[in-house]
């Protein structure tokens with residue numbers, strides 16, 4: 383059984399007057415131990431799909447199933463023990479200490495007294511060790527760089543100890559070294575902790591090298607699910623991400639400028 387799967391899922395927005403379908407007839411699944419990257423140009427519906435898969439917004443039609451059960455029927459408190467999220471809109475927590483922010487990941491498990499147990503503390507320490515942020519534990523979040531802050535958010539999600547982890551643009555605003563570092567960290571976590579990790583991203587070159595599986599939203603607004611090699615061999619990268627002045631260098635999995643030479 384897949385940790386999460388969709389059948390005939392349509393995502394988008396419904397107002398009283400109209401329905402705006404962004405992606406439809408989605409039959410997707412997420413597996414343990416795999417890092418999946420969701421790619422597509424701006425406005426194609428990546429964040430909307432991520433939010434729908436996490437149950438933060440309703441589907442237009444079709445179903446999301448979490449461990450075989452209809453996600454829409456699972457109480458939020460239970461979903462929080464299965465799916466952790468790192469979204470682009472982050473709450474204002476800059477004055478918090480790093481360790482306190484990571485501790486928020488244990489919120490779905492706190493009893494009526496709201497106290498962290500020994501087990502909670504172990505999970506927090508483990509999450510900080512895996513992401514290598516232990517030395518910043520007592521620092522305020524605002525004192526860290528963007529790349530360091532992103533690791534703190536990943537640690538918070540890890541402390542939540544869920545089988546599924548969704549991240550919206552986890553590498554936005556990071557330089558290439560930090561982008562690869564975060565992607566490799568997520569891949570390692572997926573493999574070593576047997577989690578299913580889904581990221582929405584614009585880092586095409588990087589995820590072609592790192593992700594196990596890619597969900598690519600093409601120009602016809604269809605989602606293609608495949609590994610990097612098949613996407614490249616079947617010309618999906620050229621067809622959807624190149625233009626008159628840019629070509630895709632298959633061998634190095636990189637985009638390059640066409641020169642007149």
Ligand SMILES: Nc1ncnc2c1ncn2[C@@H]1O[C@H](COP(=O)(O)OP(=O)(O)OP(=O)(O)O)[C@@H](O)[C@H]1O
Nearest residue numbers: 395402404422423424425426427428429430431582
């Ligand atoms: N609350 C909303 N109500 C109606 N339409 C919305 C709403 N939120 C987003 N949209 C529209 O849905 C489309 C997809 O938005 P979404 O943020 O999912 O795209 P995206 O692929 O994540 O984009 P980006 O790469 O720029 O982050 C956009 O056209 C956007 O304007």
